[in-house]
Amino acid sequence: MHSSQWKLQFNQHGAVTQLIQPTDPQQMNWVIDPDYLEQVGYSDADKLFGEFDVTINGHQYRSVNFKPQIEIQSEQTIITFRLAEVTIRLTYKICDDKVLWYITMNNETSQPLVINDFGVWCSLAYVMFRDKNVGRNMHQSAAVFPSISPSFTKLAAVRRDNSGHNLGLFQTGGVVQSVGTACEWTNLFFENVSPSLDGMLFHKLVLAGGYKDEQIPKNDWIYPHTNIELSDELEWSFVLTPFNDQANFAAVAAQLNHPIIDFPPMTTQGEKSVVTIAVPGDDSIKQILLRSQYHNQPVSVDITTALGNEELEIKPTKLGEHELLVRLQSGKEDRVVFNVMAPVRRLIQQRVQWLSEHSFEGPSGNDPYAFGPVSNQGESLGKLSLILMSNLLSPTENSKRQIREVEQSAVHYVRNKWFINGDFKRPMPLYGDFYRVMDFEYIGHVYYRLSKFSDDTLQLNSATEYLHWAAAVFNLRVNPSLHK
Known part of the structure; x- marks a missing residue:
């Protein structure tokens, strides 16, 4: 199935195995390729784009176990599964630069009938290839960002080369309960290759259910995972179409009659935030609910009357996740989810205090003077930098003790772990027969931050001494002549 804009191929189960734009210089396949799965030994052919799982009146079916009827025309393909109780059709139509995707159940x-569970895989190419060719991971791979909504779910697949040639999946009909993910990965860290963690994410549109009874999350109050009833026919529809950047993604969504909700992803408790809501087309807002959970009980407040000129001012008082649910006159619903947090300064100080009380092992710990949990990777030293930065920006009555704990760790633990006999010119091969030069960035940062404190605060060395240490570690990081 092809046109001047798109080329699609399907396997014997009706799954999409190729989704390519002929005009794309890189000829990227926008769906996960079963040949690559076989090449790297991943058994996930049941998660290709268009495969599905469905449970009807307790009877379970998986599309991968069937050979459906496949009708391929020049710009349309219809894939029909005839099960005992229902007929499921997946229809793909090419329309200019769009691929229209319909899922119907009769x-x-x-x-x-009771549909206990119905999930359809929409596995776009969220892949880190097991390939030393960096270009392949730049030009043939995307990161996928879902936005989950009852009537306006969308996925943005952003190509890693930042070329602006991206792909969006936009819901245009039916109700989506959630979006699930499955992950395959292999840790190649000790093979000293890039990427050291290869694998992929598979995305799944949850149209009904989504969990077995014993697996239903106890605190998932935002996304439903309920049965649906099938009397005659149900249909869901989606559009696959390119976009350039974040602003263009929103513009494409608006062209497909998605509301555009602009909101702060993080809101501070007790502070005002402004949300803007624009509804394209002939639809309009019927109701706006601000939902949260308090003592494991849902709390819902109707704030419709607070909307004026597409702007809504909110001032949440409860911490945690909040849902803004927008109901339209057409019966469709949109949602955004945001976090309400305590002031950042308070959060950081609480975290720093916890690290000091529970993470620092002191001289008698299993790893003396370390801040646990320990790791050979320099990223684990972020705890030390956090404590130092917090006390530089907002000193407290505990500052001197916390700074000196980090100083002890930096002198007695860090220096002797990452450097042979504490010699900044002799890195310790912590990873078998090699070391990571990027670890020195984290180490140098700790010493540099220590140099910002006064000698009265420091206990083991002067601020000037720590500045010299930071310079030595930085030199090791950037000077190739210091490495074999």
Whole structure:
């Protein structure tokens, strides 16, 4: 199935194995390729784009176990699964620069059916290839960002080369309960290759259910995972189409009649935030609910009357996740989810105090003077930098003790772990027969921050001495002649 804009290929189960734009210089396949799965030994052919799982009145079916009827025309393909109780059709149509995707389910019995679970994989190419060719991971791979909404779910697949040639999946019909993910990965860290962690994420549109009864999350109050009833026919529809950047993604969504909700992803408790809501087309807002959870009970407040000129001012008083649910006159619903947090200064100081009381091992710990949990990777030293930065920006009555704990760790633990006999010119091969030069960035940062404190605060060395240490570590990081 192809046109001047798109080329699609399907396997015998009706899954999409190629989704390519002929005009793309890189010829990127926007879906996960089963040939690559086989090459690297991943058993996930049941998660290709268009595969599905469905449970009907307790009877489970998986599309990978069927060979459907496949009707391929020049710019349309219809894939039909005839199960005992229902017929499921997946239809793909090319329309200019768009691929229209319809999922229909027809009841073939004389009685209403209960759909306990229905999930359809939409596995775009969220892949880190097991390949030393960096260009392949730049030009043939994307990061996928889902936005989950009952009527306006969308996925943004952003190509890693930042070329602006990206792909969006936009819901245009039906109800989506959630979006699930599955992950395959292999840790190649000790093979000294890039990427050291290869693998992929598979995304799944959850149209009903989503969990077995014993697996339902206890605190998932935002996204439903309920049965749906099938009397006659149900249909879901989506559009796959390119976009350039974040602003263009929103513009494309608006062209497809998605509301555009602009909101702060993090809101401070008790402070005002402004949300803007624009509804394209002929639809309009019927109701706006601000939902949260308090003592494991849902709390819902109708704030519709607070909307004026597409702007909504909110001032949440409870901490944690909040849902802004927008109901339209058409019956469709949109949502955004944001976090309400305590003031950042308070959060950081609480975290620093916890690290000092629970993470610092002192001289008698299993790893003396370390801040646990320990790791060979320099990223683990972020705890030390956090404590120092917090006390530089907002000193407290505990500052001197906390700074001196970090100083002890930097002198007695860090220096002797990452450097042979504490010699900044002799890195310790912590990873078998090699070391990571990037670790020295984290170490140098700790010493540099220590140099910012007064000699009265420091206990083991002067601020000037720590500045010299930071310079020595930085030199090791950037000077190739210091490495074999």
